[in-house]
Amino acid sequence: MPTKHVVDCSTGIQTDVELTAEEITAMEADQVAREAEQAAEAVVAAKAATDAAAGKAKLKELGLSDDQIAALVG
């Protein structure tokens, strides 16, 4: 059974306490939620990168030099 390390700051006593089933369930739910959040962030970041590349390519087609594009959009 997983444990937690607890220090009682009023006494200095440190103990290892077994987690309850509810604590384990909550922790696992947190992890699932965090992974989903990261996946969503990765999708947004990938789309932004794709859009940026497409926009720069379009500017190139319009005749701008690489330096001009960099000056405009970095």
Add this chain to the structure above:
Amino acid sequence: MSDPVTKIATVTPTGTAITQFNSIPGTYDDLMIIGSSKNAYTGAPSFNICSLYLRVNSDTNTNYSWNRWGGAQGGGEVTGSIAQNAILLAASSTSESSDAGFGHFYIYIPGYKVASVYKQMQLVGGFTSSAGAAQMGWTGHAQWSRNDAITDIEIRGSNTTADRYYVTGTTMTLYGISNS
């Protein structure tokens, strides 16, 4: 004049992914936590694996918000989140090799016992891989949107599996700060 910095407690957790400072005395003005952390995961570090979660007073509701800005793997990074059930600290290294160092963090909590305001925190932390390829260094800010005095602080790994357990050398020290 009282000592400006008082060590309240040091923990050196191993074989667990959770550590708690409970029954924190209300005799100081501010709190500070300085920690170094490594988990048992033997692969390369990543944000998800290296994150620690901070909670206050066993509050698992969505009363936390945080912002972080810094560098991640050579690029800039600005991110944050509101209405979360914990504050994320990217601050634990993995045990990917024998010479992997320790992630690290610093947390400063002003006015932790003032019962009429939300509690804000200054955060600093980071971690890196042994090769330096995967790394993150950041500074940040967080808030616990409750008025209660802080009496308990929990810092834990991202889940309860054995590869997230803290390993030997992990140390977290809670200090009380007196301003007068």
